[in-house]
Structures are given as structure tokens and as C-alpha cells.
Amino acid sequence: MIGLQIRGGTKVYPGTVALKSVDFDLHMGAVNVLVGENGAGKSTMMKVIAGVERLTEGTILLDGQPVSFHGTDDAAKHGVGIVFQELNLFPNMTVAENIFIARERLRGGIDIDSAAQRRETRALMQRLEQDIDPDTPVGELRVGQQQIVEIAKSLAQNARILILDEPTSALSAAEVEILFRVIADLKRAGVGIVYISHRLEELIRIGDHITVLRDGAITGARSMKGVDVAWIVRNMIGEASKDFAKEIEHPFGGEIFRAEDVCLPRIGGGLAVDHVSLSLREGEILGIYGLMGAGRSEFLECVIGKHPHSTGRFHIAGAPMAERSVAARIARGIALIPEDRKNDGLIQMLSIRENMSLSSLGDFTRLFDMNLGAERSRVRDFVKRLAIKIASPEHAVSSLSGGNQQKVVIGKALMTKPRVLLMDEPSRGIDIGAKAEVFRTMRKLAADGLGIIFVTSDLEEVLSLSDRIIVMSNGRITGEFDRHDATDTGLIAASAIGHTQREPAE
Amino acid sequence: MMSATAPRPIGSTNALLLILKLRTFIALIAVFAFFAFAAPNFLSAANFVIMSKHVALNAFLAIGMTFVIISGGIDLSVGSIVGLCGMVAGWLILYGVDLGMGWSIQFNTLEICLIVILVGIAVGAVNGLLITRLNVAPFIATLGVLYVARGSAMLSSDGRTFPNLNGNAEYGSDTFRMIGAGSFVGIPISIWMLIFVGVLAAYIANRTPLGRHIYAVGGNERGAALSGVKVGRTKMFVYMFSGFCAALVGLIVSSQLVASHPATGDTFELNAIAAAVLGGTSMNGGRGRILGTIVGAFVIGVLSDGLVMMGVSSFWQTVIKGLVIIAAVVIDQAQQKLQARVALQAQAALA
Structure with a gap:
């Protein structure tokens, strides 16, 4: 019925x-x-x-x-x-x-x-x-x-x-x-x-x-x-698979980023991020796959410095990163594109221009005086590079569609001239065309020598975009695959490891 | 730019939007025009000088308040800081600093001003520390400081007035009166100070990373922090700047009256908030303009002085002031809606 x-x-x-x-x-x-x-x-x-x-x-x-x-x-x-x-x-x-x-x-x-x-x-x-x-x-x-x-x-x-x-x-x-x-x-x-x-x-x-x-x-x-x-x-x-940008063959450089023993306590006991260690090379795209609550976003947040209680060591291009504040870590070349665009990625009230330049204001500033002309032209430059469709950079960022908002966030991150780009669910809530463009951008950035760590819950995405895949479950790394020997069944099995072992009732 | 695709609606909404954006200016002009006809002597130069002096006091506080509100907070303590700083100025002129060794240190006018300003900034810093370090809600933190500062002002003189702040030529403090009474090329010193502080604040707001950070923190604190904005430092600045503005008002009032009374500045904070809101500052944070606030302060000041000159009872004045503020906020809401629609239309026309 x-x-x-x-x-x-x-x-x-x-x-x-x-x-x-x-x-x-x-x-x-x-x-x-x-x-x-x-x-x-x-x-x-x-x-x-x-x-x-x-x-x-x-x-x-x-x-x-x-x-x-x-x-x-x-x-x-x-x-x-x-x-x-x-x-x-x-x-x-x-x-x-x-x-x-x-x-x-x-x-x-x-x-x-x-x-x-x-x-x-x-x-x-x-x-x-x-x-x-x-x-x-x-x-x-x-x-x-x-x-x-x-x-x-x-x-x-x-x-x-x-x-x-x-x-x-x-x-x-x-x-x-x-x-x-x-x-x-x-x-x-x-x-x-x-x-x-x-x-x-x-x-x-x-x-x-x-x-x-x-x-x-x-x-x-x-x-x-x-x-x-x-x-x-x-x-x-579907048969006609999503338009994942063509692989740009390029050699990887040396190690650009390393995380050792990163831990983050969970509210109510346990660890949200449980002794995670990984390393990333220049030009490499590292996909982190896992189910919701596996600790993937939290790990990225630890890297950018959002959680003051986290422990662990980070190295950038071999040199230890001792800075704890977000601003200092951005200055060292880390940039994060957060999962929650609305609440973490953008300041909805401000204009597109003000959002894009927010993390890199220092570049337009001499002593304390900002060069607004330079800011405008730099923003225009990035709008063009990322093909963001906007009527005017002075409009509120909230007037844009999800895909264009995401590109604004990416633009903000890229304007800081990062060496390591952390992307948390970069394709969430945007339409198929915008997704393809985001993926193309990721490929191009990697080919230019940027190290990218991206988190996704989308199997196809992680399989076709990543050079290497790490699977997380319950805060731990439960699998690591090379691009060539990763399969969807293998990833799903690894992403369920912690869940089946969990205590039935607490 | 989009007029080709949809000429009529967008063209007329744009005109309407411009009118709404300039509403505080239009209100100021309307108020001026009305009193020019209705109140005798309103347009005289002497009246202008008196009026602008009144307005300046509120405008200083409103400028500091605008930064605080844009950052998403509120500063209720400014009125009390005015009172406290006035008492500090009075004490320094009358007694200097007594070190308890049979003699005291006396200061000249410049030194007195610097010390008073430092006191104002320090009280602002207390506000900032309570809010950023101890996570006290801005409303509560500044409410507490309001009482503490007012009480301290009362304690400093047992509630009495410090009279005859004429200073002493020997110590170089006899020029203290000039802050409130002096003028330069026909314009009172306090107005010059307002111009200086107004330009400084507008410059900070529009052309420095600090200003941008204030807007970002008020618009979305989490997002700002993840973008590398030092949220704590930004908040510290706005409360310290607000304290600085309040200290200036304390100096000016005690100099104008040649006396300082510990109750000075009572409820000044409410007028400052009113001026900021009238000027288009959003109480939710993230939005506001320094120039708008100054114009807002002038609307309130001109309105009340004009009504006095017309002989309207002060009770009615209070009612009218309240209605003007409410009307301003209602219009502001309409403007926000329209502005969002225009941006969406432009974006839709693009796609």
C-alpha cells in the first residue's frame, strides 16, 4: 500500500x-x-x-x-x-x-x-x-x-x-x-x-x-x-562517472608535513583523535576516509590549532612547528577549509572581498596601513583564477550559492600562500558542476607542489582524487592504502573496524 | 550593471536602497530644517558652538561604543568611567599624588591628561580581561565594572564635588581649563579632539587589519578564529578604546565645569548606545560605521537641544527620543532585507 x-x-x-x-x-x-x-x-x-x-x-x-x-x-x-x-x-x-x-x-x-x-x-x-x-x-x-x-x-x-x-x-x-x-x-x-x-x-x-x-x-x-x-x-x-579532473602526472617532492602522535581528548572521556601519525609529501593528495564521528575533522582542527588541549608534534618541511595559535600556524603555511562553511568558513555579514582577504590582511599592510587598492586587485585576481561567479566583490557573501561560497573559502585559504592545504569535505553541499571545478582546482594545486590532506565520506571521491588514502575509525588510523590497491570494499571494511568492536553498552 | 536585464525593479530598488542607507543624514537634515523654522536663534553661531559641545560628549562615547558593539559586545561601564576619570583629574589638580612622606608630586596639564587617559584605558582593560580571560558575558562584566567604577568615584571624595579646578600656574596645571573652554580658529578644543578621534576611529575601522578583525569577530567569532584572527586581542582593544574615549569625556566635562562630581556620566552609556544604533550599528555585531554613529549622535543632540529651545517639556523630549530610536531600528531592518534581495537578484541575473 x-x-x-x-x-x-x-x-x-x-x-x-x-x-x-x-x-x-x-x-x-x-x-x-x-x-x-x-x-x-x-x-x-x-x-x-x-x-x-x-x-x-x-x-x-x-x-x-x-x-x-x-x-x-x-x-x-x-x-x-x-x-x-x-x-x-x-x-x-x-x-x-x-x-x-x-x-x-x-x-x-x-x-x-x-x-x-x-x-x-x-x-x-x-x-x-x-x-x-x-x-x-x-x-x-x-x-x-x-x-x-x-x-x-x-x-x-x-x-x-x-x-x-x-x-x-x-x-x-x-x-x-x-x-x-x-x-x-x-x-x-x-x-x-x-x-x-x-x-x-x-x-x-x-x-x-x-x-x-x-x-x-x-x-x-x-x-x-x-x-x-x-x-x-x-x-x-552512474555510468558516466563524475567529472574528476584528469590526473596531472607529476613527481612528488620531499616530505612537506608530518604529524606525530596527535591526540585530542573527547568530552565525556576517551580520545576523539587517538595517536594519529601521518606524513605528506609535496604535490601529494592524501585522502582521509571514514564515517561520521571518526575523528577526521577533529584531526584537521588539531593541525590548524583550534584545540588548545590537543597533544602531539608537527613538522613542516622537516622543521618542527611549535606555534600553538591559528594565526601563527597559518603564517607557517597551513590553511584549513572547514567542513561547516556557514559557521566556520565564512563571516556571512561581510562582503566577498572582506571574507577572501581575512586571513592574509598582513600582505596588504605596511606597518598598520592597509592598501585597499592592492587588496581589491588581489581579490579580483583570485576570483578570476578560481572562476568564482559573482556580480560584485562588495556583495555579502551570503548571496552566493554553495559552490561559489566554497570557492570563496578556498580563495581565502590560497591567499595565505599555504604549503599544506587541509580540506574538510570540500564538496559538501555544492552542485555537481562546482564539485568538478573544486576537484580540478585541487589537482592543479597539487601539481604546483602543494600538499593536500582532504577529508571525505564519499567513496568515489576519495578513490579517484587521492594519491594515498588513510582510513580513520573511532579516532584511530585503521587502514592505509596506495591509490593503486585501494578498493571500495577495503575502505568500508577499514572504516568499520572500531565500530564492531565497541562495547555494546556503557 | 544588471539594468539591462531587469531595468525597472532593480533601478527603483537601488534608489530606495540609497535613501535608506543615507537615512541618518536625511534625518539630520530634516531635524535641522525643522528647528531652523520652529526655534528662534537656532541657526546662530553661538547656538552651534553650544550644541556641538553637547553633542561631542556623547559622540566620543558613541565612537568607542560602536567598536564594542561591532565586535559583538556591549560596554555599560562608560558612564561610570567618565565619572571616575573626572574625579582622578580633580584629585590630581587639587592634591597631586601624596606619597606619604610629607610631600606630594604635582603634575602639569599634559601629565594629568595622560594619567587620566591611562586610568580610562586600564578600566577598559579590566572589562576586556573579564570578557576574554574569564569568559564573563560582556553585559555582566561591564555592568559589574559600572558599579565598581561609580563606587570608587564616590569613595574618592566621599560623594563630594572637587571644586575650583583652576589649577596652579606653579605646577603648570592652570591650562587645564582650556580643554573645555579654549578654542582654536573659532572652534572649541573639544570639537578638535572629536574630529581627531573620529578620523582615527574611522581610519582604524576602514583601513587597518585591526578594524577588519573587529568586524570579523562580531560577524562570526568561530569563523574569525579559524581564519587566524586573534579574537582575544581584538576584544581587548575595543574595550580599551572605549575606556580611552570615556576618559576623554571625563577630562572635558571636569574642565568645562571647573569641578568634578562623582555622579557625572550617569546613564551616558545609554545615550551612546542610542547614537550607535541610530547610526546603523547592528546590536548583533559585525555591522556599523563610525561616521554613521557621529551623525547619529548629532541627530540625538540636535533634537534634544532644539526641543529645549522650542520650550517642549523634557518629559516629551524623552518620549520623542525613544520613538526616534525605535523608528531607526525598524527602518534598518527594512534596509537589510532590501539589501539582501538586491544582492540575490544580481547573483541570480548572473546565473
Whole structure:
């Protein structure tokens, strides 16, 4: 039985088309698996169903009737619940308060009935086989437990359709089992589940129907019977593979960067980065692959000097880097392109010009006087070199599309004349054309002798761009591959090493 | 540039945007024109001198406040620093520094000014240290310093006024009065000082890395830090600069009155914030202009002096001042929306 349909759904954002006329069927009493690479449009499609975003064109049919949701609460009234990849919880409030937020159980319409809320929360936790006290502040729970609370929140609204966006990314193996039991339970009760994940084996195990998205279009939709990893990968990546820039053959130089024994303590115990050592040569592109939370971003942040508590030693071209501050490390030739463009990479309020020159203001400054003309011409120069499409460098950077914003961030990093470039998910949230350009730029920079370390969760990307690949899991390096003997199965196996060994319950 | 593709809407929005951007200027001109007709003697040279002296006091504080607000903070302590610095100036002129050995050190005017300015900067540094080192929220840190500074000013004289700050020719402090009363080519010294500080601040804001860092820290502190901006140092500077501006006001007020009273400067911080906001400074940080703030200070000053000359009751003056500030912020919001739309349109036309 099909509960919800999208017909001709198109969603346009400034600068990108996130969904291109998709037709999607959501089967009730079944697990509808949704798979695709980052930026393929999975999350956008789910946001449309959950009422977070509205379609630019096309219709949504619920039980055959066209509907239009004006917000998540409106969608919730129609029985659609969503658990976002980024958790939407209030860490300062208790579990029970979070579950009933904005739908508080009331006595006489005024007074919050805390006892009833607590009772229902306890029942929900029992159903989810979790020993979480309703009065615990959510901020004190582990991320996996917080995810369970999110799921409980949707269950409490009696959702007929439940969307789970990468629910297992932060769960331990035991918690995943519990989640799967709950999903089976819900399925029996007739709930239609949409399940988004990057872990292909997991999808094949749990899914009943599969839909594959690529660049905003659906490339495959069928029942799960007979589907194997090869079929999924083929539809995800496509025959005409992404335009990875042609390899520029060039010899590597000497060692430009070395990290030894880098450690970073994790909040709540353990190590987020666990004794990581690696080395990089001039002109080499080193890909770091791993799942979310593997400590890859944290490692790059340690290198740039964001974490004062980190330990370990760094060398640049053989000379030790003793500086601790970000500014001093940038001066030594390290540059970081952060994963979170919006919050870490850019100052949204400032103009494109001011953003690009922010890290290299010293180059235009004599004593303390800035040469604004030199700044402008330098920025113009980089805008041209990176082919950034802008109307004027004086416009706010927030007016640009994701791809152009990313190029601004890259421009900012390159203006510091780095020797080692750290790129954290450089292709996240940008469209296919911009991705190809970013990759081309990376190749060219490497050919010019820059050492590049880049982090990605995209298998194809890491396999085709890297000269060497390091796999991280649970803060540790769990595999190192040369470009020629790296395979997708090998990388996936290495990226799961810490996860299967993790203690079932803490 | 984009007028070829969509001539009418973009052309007219651009004109509207320009008007909105210049709104503080337009408001100033409107206020001037209104009082020129409505208040007798408003346009006389003598009135201008008096008015600009009033405005200057608020403008100094507002300039310092603008930097603080652009960096994403707030400085509630400036009014108290004015009072404290006035008392320090008064004490130095009357008593010098008594070392407890039967004699005291006396200072000339320049030395007194330097010491007072250092006191202002030091109080600003305390604000900065509380905020950067001890992670106290700017509102709370400067609120605390507000009370401490005001209390210290009261303690210095047991709440009494230091009268007759005429100085002593023997020590070279008799020129102290000139700060408030003197003039150079017909323009009061305090106005020259304002021009100097205004130009300095505008220069810092527009043409030095420090200025750029202030905007970056206010716009996105995390992003700025990852770009290599020394966030702590930048914040230290804005609070110390704000303290410096407050010290200047303390000097000018005590020189003008030839006396210093420990309650001087009470609620000055609110007028300074009002001037900055009127001039287009965003309370969320990251946005603001020094020139805008100075014009904003003039709008507030001219408005209140003009209303006094028209004989409007001071109660109504307060109400009108509040309405003007609210209107300014509402218009500012409209401008931001329009500006974002124009940029998006230009970008869309490109793609």
C-alpha cells in the first residue's frame, strides 16, 4: 500500500536545483530505503515531505489527496514525523520535556502535567528498551541516546510516516540492533518508514523498497529483492562517472608535513583523535576516509590549532612547528577549509572581498596601513583564477550559492600562500558542476607542489582524487592504502573496524 | 550593471536602497530644517558652538561604543568611567599624588591628561580581561565594572564635588581649563579632539587589519578564529578604546565645569548606545560605521537641544527620543532585507 507520493517534485535553491522532477512512492508498513551521495537530494526530499521546505513545483499526495504542509507541526498533524541527522533537542531540558516540547500534556489547559509526561516517557523508553530516566537533562546523554530520544519524540506523536535521516551514524552496534527491532515493530503496526543511510549493508538488511538518488534525480527505485551493493553503487554513481579532473602526472617532492602522535581528548572521556601519525609529501593528495564521528575533522582542527588541549608534534618541511595559535600556524603555511562553511568558513555579514582577504590582511599592510587598492586587485585576481561567479566583490557573501561560497573559502585559504592545504569535505553541499571545478582546482594545486590532506565520506571521491588514502575509525588510523590497491570494499571494511568492536553498552 | 536585464525593479530598488542607507543624514537634515523654522536663534553661531559641545560628549562615547558593539559586545561601564576619570583629574589638580612622606608630586596639564587617559584605558582593560580571560558575558562584566567604577568615584571624595579646578600656574596645571573652554580658529578644543578621534576611529575601522578583525569577530567569532584572527586581542582593544574615549569625556566635562562630581556620566552609556544604533550599528555585531554613529549622535543632540529651545517639556523630549530610536531600528531592518534581495537578484541575473 502506498501512503504518500511525490509527483513531479522540483526544488530550486538559489544557485542549485536540489530536486529535479522526482516521482517517489512511500510504502506503508515497510521500510523505504533512500540512498545517494552527499548532496544528491535525499535530505531535501525528506524535508519536503516533513514540511520543512516546500516544493518549487510538483505535488505531494497523502492517501491519494493532494496536501501542502505549512511546517513540521502541520506535517505532524497529518502523521508525518522526522528525525533529523542533526539533532533538534534542547540540552538544558529533561528527556520528558524534550519529548513533549510544544505539545505539553496539560491539566485544565494551563498547568503542565509533569507526572503524565514522565509516565508516557517511561513507557516509550521501555518500548525502545532504553534505561533512560525521564528527568535526565538531554545534555548529559550520549549522542546515541539522544538519537533514541529523538525517535521517541516522533513515536509520541503517533507518526504514521516516520523519516529517519542517518539514524545509526552515532549509535553503537547494540543500539543499532535495538533500533532495528523497534523499526520491525513499527512496520508491523503499519507505519511507513523512510530510512536514509550511507551504510549499504545495513540498507540491504533492513530495507523493503529502495530508491536511489543522484544529483537531484531518481536513478533507481525497486523492491529490495535481488538488490546487491553493486546495483546500488552503480545507480549512485552512474555510468558516466563524475567529472574528476584528469590526473596531472607529476613527481612528488620531499616530505612537506608530518604529524606525530596527535591526540585530542573527547568530552565525556576517551580520545576523539587517538595517536594519529601521518606524513605528506609535496604535490601529494592524501585522502582521509571514514564515517561520521571518526575523528577526521577533529584531526584537521588539531593541525590548524583550534584545540588548545590537543597533544602531539608537527613538522613542516622537516622543521618542527611549535606555534600553538591559528594565526601563527597559518603564517607557517597551513590553511584549513572547514567542513561547516556557514559557521566556520565564512563571516556571512561581510562582503566577498572582506571574507577572501581575512586571513592574509598582513600582505596588504605596511606597518598598520592597509592598501585597499592592492587588496581589491588581489581579490579580483583570485576570483578570476578560481572562476568564482559573482556580480560584485562588495556583495555579502551570503548571496552566493554553495559552490561559489566554497570557492570563496578556498580563495581565502590560497591567499595565505599555504604549503599544506587541509580540506574538510570540500564538496559538501555544492552542485555537481562546482564539485568538478573544486576537484580540478585541487589537482592543479597539487601539481604546483602543494600538499593536500582532504577529508571525505564519499567513496568515489576519495578513490579517484587521492594519491594515498588513510582510513580513520573511532579516532584511530585503521587502514592505509596506495591509490593503486585501494578498493571500495577495503575502505568500508577499514572504516568499520572500531565500530564492531565497541562495547555494546556503557 | 544588471539594468539591462531587469531595468525597472532593480533601478527603483537601488534608489530606495540609497535613501535608506543615507537615512541618518536625511534625518539630520530634516531635524535641522525643522528647528531652523520652529526655534528662534537656532541657526546662530553661538547656538552651534553650544550644541556641538553637547553633542561631542556623547559622540566620543558613541565612537568607542560602536567598536564594542561591532565586535559583538556591549560596554555599560562608560558612564561610570567618565565619572571616575573626572574625579582622578580633580584629585590630581587639587592634591597631586601624596606619597606619604610629607610631600606630594604635582603634575602639569599634559601629565594629568595622560594619567587620566591611562586610568580610562586600564578600566577598559579590566572589562576586556573579564570578557576574554574569564569568559564573563560582556553585559555582566561591564555592568559589574559600572558599579565598581561609580563606587570608587564616590569613595574618592566621599560623594563630594572637587571644586575650583583652576589649577596652579606653579605646577603648570592652570591650562587645564582650556580643554573645555579654549578654542582654536573659532572652534572649541573639544570639537578638535572629536574630529581627531573620529578620523582615527574611522581610519582604524576602514583601513587597518585591526578594524577588519573587529568586524570579523562580531560577524562570526568561530569563523574569525579559524581564519587566524586573534579574537582575544581584538576584544581587548575595543574595550580599551572605549575606556580611552570615556576618559576623554571625563577630562572635558571636569574642565568645562571647573569641578568634578562623582555622579557625572550617569546613564551616558545609554545615550551612546542610542547614537550607535541610530547610526546603523547592528546590536548583533559585525555591522556599523563610525561616521554613521557621529551623525547619529548629532541627530540625538540636535533634537534634544532644539526641543529645549522650542520650550517642549523634557518629559516629551524623552518620549520623542525613544520613538526616534525605535523608528531607526525598524527602518534598518527594512534596509537589510532590501539589501539582501538586491544582492540575490544580481547573483541570480548572473546565473
